[in-house]
Amino acid sequence: MTDPVLYVRNITKSFGALKASDDVSLDLRPGEIHALIGPNGAGKSTLIQQISGGLQPDSGTVHFLGQDVTALGTAQRARMGLGRTFQISALAMEDTVLQNAMLGALGASGRPFRFFRPVLQEKALRQVAETALDRVGLLDHAAIRTSDLSHGQRRQLEVAVALTLSPRAFIMDEPMAGLGASGSRRLTAFLDELRHEAPILLVEHDMDAVFALADRISVLVYGKVIATGSVDEIRNHAEVRRAYLGEDA
Numbered sequence: 001m002t003d004p005v006l007y008v009r010n011i012t013k014s015f016g017a018l019k020a021s022d023d024v025s026l027d028l029r030p031g032e033i034h035a036l037i038g039p040n041g042a043g044k045s046t047l048i049q050q051i052s053g054g055l056q057p058d059s060g061t062v063h064f065l066g067q068d069v070t071a072l073g074t075a076q077r078a079r080m081g082l083g084r085t086f087q088i089s090a091l092a093m094e095d096t097v098l099q100n101a102m103l104g105a106l107g108a109s110g111r112p113f114r115f116f117r118p119v120l121q122e123k124a125l126r127q128v129a130e131t132a133l134d135r136v137g138l139l140d141h142a143a144i145r146t147s148d149l150s151h152g153q154r155r156q157l158e159v160a161v162a163l164t165l166s167p168r169a170f171i172m173d174e175p176m177a178g179l180g181a182s183g184s185r186r187l188t189a190f191l192d193e194l195r196h197e198a199p200i201l202l203v204e205h206d207m208d209a210v211f212a213l214a215d216r217i218s219v220l221v222y223g224k225v226i227a228t229g230s231v232d233e234i235r236n237h238a239e240v241r242r243a244y245l246g247e248d249a
């Protein structure tokens with residue numbers, strides 16, 4: 001089997017007496033969407049913060065592209081190609097859509113743009129930003145102030161910002177949140193394509209989207225992965241049905 005693009009081994013993180021991550025191991029393989037689900041407070045955000053570099057685990061390791069990145073920060077992991085969208089928007093609301101996308105491209109520019117003269121650099125950044133906006137269907141809105149976008153369009157813009165990195169893997173934190181039915185259908189179709197470019201670790205409460213997209217699902221409860229498996233395996237898993245899907249045993 002091909003090596004995973006990303007894997008975490010035995011991650012543990014406590015806040016006082018609370019174990020928010022309790023010996024968690026999981027991986028993300030090329031071409032797949034791996035969904036991470038679990039009730040509120042199960043530790044999903046804590047886990048993906050440790051994967052993306054915003055939070056250090058108490059113990060355990062994170063490997064990305066074959067390299068131990070546990071000690072690296074968010075920016076270094078992003079520059080290696082770990083793309084991320086956020087549950088709470090990280091966009092600059094007063095800037096235009098294009099400026100936000102260019103800022104993203106600039107953030108990724110540790111290497112590719114450093115050798116360009118400023119004018120050429122701006123041109124190169126603009127091109128990367130416009131390509132990303134085009135892919136998510138926002139190029140027509142490039143000149144609009146970000147605060148004037150609808151909620152769904154902001155989520156699209158976050159995906160565009162992540163795309164400017166040419167990521168080798170994505171971590172997406174509830175990308176469907178607040179989207180209407182047609183918005184989630186569009187994003188679902190887009191993610192379905194995107195997985196072939198870079199695999200996606202998808203934290204999502206929208207179970208229709210999860211069941212439609214996931215190659216594998218991991219279920220987190222009280223900081224522990226209680227099951228990992230295909231959609232059918234998870235749907236039929238007795239402990240998951242009890243702990244998460246809210247069914248009587």
Ligand SMILES: Nc1ncnc2c1ncn2[C@@H]1O[C@H](COP(=O)(O)OP(=O)(O)OP(=O)(O)O)[C@@H](O)[C@H]1O
Pocket residue numbers: 015018020038039040041042043044045046047
């Ligand atoms: N910085 C912190 N300090 C103390 N406790 C924290 C901190 N961050 C998270 N927690 C606690 O850790 C547990 C896991 O929280 P986390 O936000 O990771 O869960 P989650 O699964 O992402 O929840 P949700 O689905 O509601 O976003 C919760 O009990 C939360 O209160």
